[in-house]
Amino acid sequence: MSHYSPPGDYLxxxxxxxxxxxxxxxxxxxxxxxxxxxxxGVLAPFLDASGNLPGWYALELMAQTVGVWxxxxxxxxxxQQSTLGMVLGARELVCEAGDFPANATLDIQAHLLxxxxxxxxxxxxxxxxxxxxxxxxxxxxxxxxxxxxSLFNRGENA
Numbered sequence: 001m002s003h004y005s006p007p008g009d010y011l012x013x014x015x016x017x018x019x020x021x022x023x024x025x026x027x028x029x030x031x032x033x034x035x036x037x038x039x040x041g042v043l044a045p046f047l048d049a050s051g052n053l054p055g056w057y058a059l060e061l062m063a064q065t066v067g068v069w070x071x072x073x074x075x076x077x078x079x080q081q082s083t084l085g086m087v088l089g090a091r092e093l094v095c096e097a098g099d100f101p102a103n104a105t106l107d108i109q110a111h112l113l114x115x116x117x118x119x120x121x122x123x124x125x126x127x128x129x130x131x132x133x134x135x136x137x138x139x140x141x142x143x144x145x146x147x148x149x150s151l152f153n154r155g156e157n158a
Contacts, residue, residue: 010071029112031069051102055095058134062124065108093136
């Protein structure tokens, strides 16, 4: 039994955009989450007619796993509120099969490569039965409250 809270406790996401089932482990530099490619699970709205998850979801699965890492560390520093982080981009993101097969359990792993107060870079992998199904590097940015307000209120001032 995991001693971690559900992924939604660490992320500013709600269903149907919360794409992770559970948190397996979090450490200083690593995080592992899981999700089932299941027609009755959290990924159900995104599965194709064969029950597979298209490979382009790899980036969001990796990004949410990085978000769990960040949220867990924030909570352990006493900051309870989830904050919105942003993906700046991904490098060498490859999903070999093109999709994730129906009924597979995806183990999403991220390893911190570098971080400062606002930027981070993570080496990520999605494994099925301990075999890499997708890999890539995800680069993230933590905007300030003022930057978020400016970004999301921009259309109101036009």
